[in-house]
Amino acid sequence: MGFDQLLGGLATVFTPEHLLFALIGCVLGMLVGVLPGFGPAAAVSLLIPVTFGLDATSAIIMLAAILYGAAYGGTTTAVLLRIPGEASSIATTLDGYQMAKQGRGGPALVIAALASFVGGLIGVVGFVVVAPFSRLALEFGAPELFLVSLLGFALITSFAGSNPAKALLSAAAGLAIATVGVDSGVGIARFTFDMPELFDGLGLVAIVMGVFGLSEVLGQAQKGPLGVPSPLKVARLLPTRTDLRRSALPSLRGSVIGFFMGLLPGSPGAATSLASYAAEKKLSKRSKEFGRGAVEGIAGPESANNALAVSSMIPLFTLGIPTSATVAIMAGAFTMNGLIPGPLLFRDNPDVAWAIIASLIVGNLILLVLNVPLARVWIAVLKVPFHYLMAAILAFMFLGTYSINGSAFDILIMLGAGLLGYVFQLVKVPLTPLVLGLILGPLLEENFQRSLALSRGDYNVFLQGPISLTLIGVIVLAILFGAVRPLIASMLKKKTITPVASKELAK
Template sequence: MDLLGNLALGFATSLSLHNLLYCFMGALFGTLIGVLPGLGPVATIAMLLPITFGLEPVSALIMLAGIYYGAQYGGSTTAILINLPGESTSVVTAIDGYQMARQGRAGTALATAALGSFFAGTVATVFIALFAPPLAELALEFGPPEYFALMVLGLIASITLASGSLLKALAMILLGLLLGLVGRDIYTTEARFTFDLQNLSDGLQFVALAMGIYGIGEIVRNLEAPETRSVAVTKVGGLMLSWADIRRIAAPVLRGTGLGAVLGILPGGGALLSSFASYALEKKLSRHPQEFGKGAIEGVAGPESANNAGAQSSFIPMLTLGIPSNPVMALMVGALIIHGITPGPAFVAEKPELFWGLIASMWVGNLMLVVLNLPLIGIWVRLLTVPYNYLFPAIIVFSAIGVYSVNNSTADVLVMAGMGVFGYILYKLDCEPAPLLLGFILGPMLEENLRRSMLLFRGDAGQFFTRPLTATLLGIALVSLVVVLLPTISRKREVVFKE
């Protein structure tokens, strides 16, 4: 392996002045649009894709990569500052990031996200450069039964996202799973739970759900209690990490990076699982799990690193097998093909400058992001000093436009309104929404892979336990369930006894 020579080729490509410029522009646009609530990476890339058509393939991809990272980071920013996750992965970041912001530590949370992401991005880049082709083979080890087992594991991990009642968290996951099944069934093409409404035949949009439950629900909740809200506004706090913070985040960042880099390879939702797998892991390993959900810095550092490493390694199945692992990757495959390049097994050998240029530019993109965002943190945080009475109408308007723009559908805006009411009721009933959202995302994948597995097994469910990888994953899931259940029950008892 001529790794150094390859990377040299890559950097020679990506560090040319105009490619650097495209990368910077991509990261800048991505960030600026991504910080607008409701505009996640998919919407951002779809909107900016046409700009890249006129460019050389290398430049176009480099710019797209910049946009992707920028939009992701922008999504994390809104999740931390105003509790608005613009995409599925920032649901996890919002849990503790927003609590940190309420305690006046928004700057620290944003810096943690930026630095954790940069570290993860750097490691994942090297990881891809070294192992891309063998890793692609690994992805193929995952068939429908393995994905099913992985989803089960993910669901169990998502119980830990809630800090309150375990039973309620379970119920919320189930409700999320059910909501995720709305739309046409791909096996029989029957319309499910759509009330014969055309706009629901595609299912509920994640962004509409998240913006409603988090965005609208959160705003109404803030409006009813002016006293608690003012806390978040007055204290802006320090922008940088203290040594104590760095010591606390070091291990979570490392573990998150590992999780993300490995899970990101799986095209069927691996990168997504990595961020909350990391959260669950940190909460379990932490010596002070009670802080999670109330502003634990580890709850931002781990998932953000996992998220970025996963985003990075999800390029592997796309570049080596031509399999897009998420909508953003699919757009990138489209962009490649428009430029006359079909990603596949021969891609690395046939277009080395493009492959290595892209890998090098991933790192450059991450560097841009840190350079760009560390100074911007001050500005984002200052946004919080805008009186809330003037800030929240802007949030509502942006969310509405953002939700609309994903599919150019006003029905989604109406769904958001409905979900806002639902979110407020959930708050009143003390039901935490994060497990519901994760259930919602995993629901369709869980069902699809279960049904597919049963067909492939010809009905012999025992094969779930005879396939080594599936059995291992299900075993881990079972152990996790026990580990998750035990301390929660005992801790609940403690609380009861104190009262």
């Protein structure tokens, strides 16, 4: 196991400098996370420029802290304002807001923070157990790496979004964008229109900031001035002993659900936390209290959400394959800082890898302490009229994008990506496959070219060996499941909706 290395990682993180960056990251992440619609993906993409100039370890520690901070920020507004800062906090609004209405906002926030901490901790323990298996991935050759990337691509396209055709369109658009620039194989300039700015391809950070950040600002701006409902009081802070006892098992169960769901590419946090909520409601002796302020309804989803956030990083660390939008952005941040995500990270930069894993615990610990005391500050931020927040965000994005390469061209890319993301949101095309296509595209192409170069053009290279055949089998299963998933979901949903619709018709 890697617990010794984890202790080494903790020692690296427990330096004043790294702790300071983790603290700043947590606070900035929470600040962006409380803004409606700005979840971890948007927060990390917006704040990547803040880490420019830092060394690789500090930058990734800070970004991981931003990621966690954004998730905690979303929880605060879900409990006190009934505004989920991100989709995965929706489950928390169901009982968290009810608790706050009963004057128990403080205990709701503390339970949420404790459950999140448990989820994060269990996620890290699972991470440490799984991490040594990354050595197996070192045995993979180009054909296997191509198939693993293809599997990630197939799973994302099958699981993400409202329907497979739209997810495929998004992923294909990402792949197409990834092909812009000089081809790494034979050096031909593709889709560059003789513009030198395009020879190195379209900048990942500019695209991510546009797709997740600017598109969200445009989506909010189109609605005009927004009102923020009056927040409920935090009141008494500490939960009772009964609250703690009642939330213990749901936190553990939620952590397990979240951990395993995070290992599956494309499993969204919203679905996982709602699945945990549904499981707790089924298992609880007090199922009638759900929706009326049951602590189990906060503890389960929050722990699931956080365990998922940790375990979704495992495929990135072990195979180099990002499985969600947030992790894809983190993968981009790794690359920007000269780190290769994947098994090579443990071999070439073990100190950095374990410091990042350890920082996940430290970040959770900081947020556990900061979550409640800062709740009032975030609510005050939300009282600032959205015009000014929007102007500040736009200025920050403009500056941040410019500072990537000191080029105004990147701002144009960010704008184009933002408009594309905005239109995709309007027509309900998922954005995650686009970013994953963008990141997986070069991996797919490089390993495909290398495989065929090694086999002298023989396509049978992808069918040799049990690993390749297993991967192909799983890819086929993923595509088939993706095709039938909407049918299964609609059949299950109809069972619930039909009686309601019948009543409506009867009226």
